[in-house]
Amino acid sequence: MFELIVFENCPFCHRCQLVLLEKGAAFRTVQIERSKKQDSKHLLSPYVRVPVLWHDGRPVYESSIINEYLEEIVPTPALLPQDAGRKALARFWIDFCNTRFMPAYFNLLKERNPERRAPLKADLMGHLEFIETGALVNVSEAEPYWMGQDVTLVDYAFYPFFERFASVETYRDITIPADHQRLRGWLNSMHGLEVVGRLARPRDYYVEYFGRIYADQ
Ligand SMILES: N[C@@H](CCC(=O)N[C@@H](CS)C(=O)NCC(=O)O)C(=O)O
Structure with missing residues (x-):
């Protein structure tokens, strides 16, 4: 247990x-x-x-x-690729999430001064673009997850920040661009997963929760 x-x-x-x-x-x-x-x-x-x-x-x-x-x-189901090179790549993306993407997301959310937000927004938008054009290049119906056909630890490293994206959309005026179709497709695939559905909270919950902390007065 x-x-x-x-x-x-x-x-x-x-x-x-x-x-x-x-x-x-x-x-x-x-x-x-x-x-x-x-x-x-x-x-x-x-x-x-x-x-x-x-x-x-x-x-x-x-x-x-x-x-x-x-x-x-608990090795089954496997949530990392078996091939050493693919496994290293999966770990790279988790590192990218931890050291680049997630800090950019929180730096923007935590910035109280609206005048200081522009470079932080640009930073987060740059990461979204990198995900769209550098990470999810092969995302398709047949390969709907970050690393391809199978869901991995990479998907579960990123997903919680996207479930909470209403926070930066509502309070920091940033959105996933309409032309980031692969990123939007990946997110749809994640929403279709049973385990994601079991824990998912509605957008309103996050808007209300983050509003208490990060809304401009
Ligand atoms: N790098 C850590 C980050 C964990 C983290 O920042 N957790 C927050 C909660 S979301 C925390 O415990 N913060 C301490 C606090 O709020 O006092 C991880 O990946 O586990």
């Missing part, structure tokens, strides 16, 4: 919940209130963050590492 320590509406926790569900693993989710995290410090990572996966009495930290751990412990 796995135990996943989460906060409400944490995209990193969402990544791991999706993978646990996709693997059909038995798990329980323990939700901690952000405001009370000091009381539960023993359950959190050394960075005082969630998610943390507890398994066999040991903690595993960081969402990408947790998902790789799950891939090892």
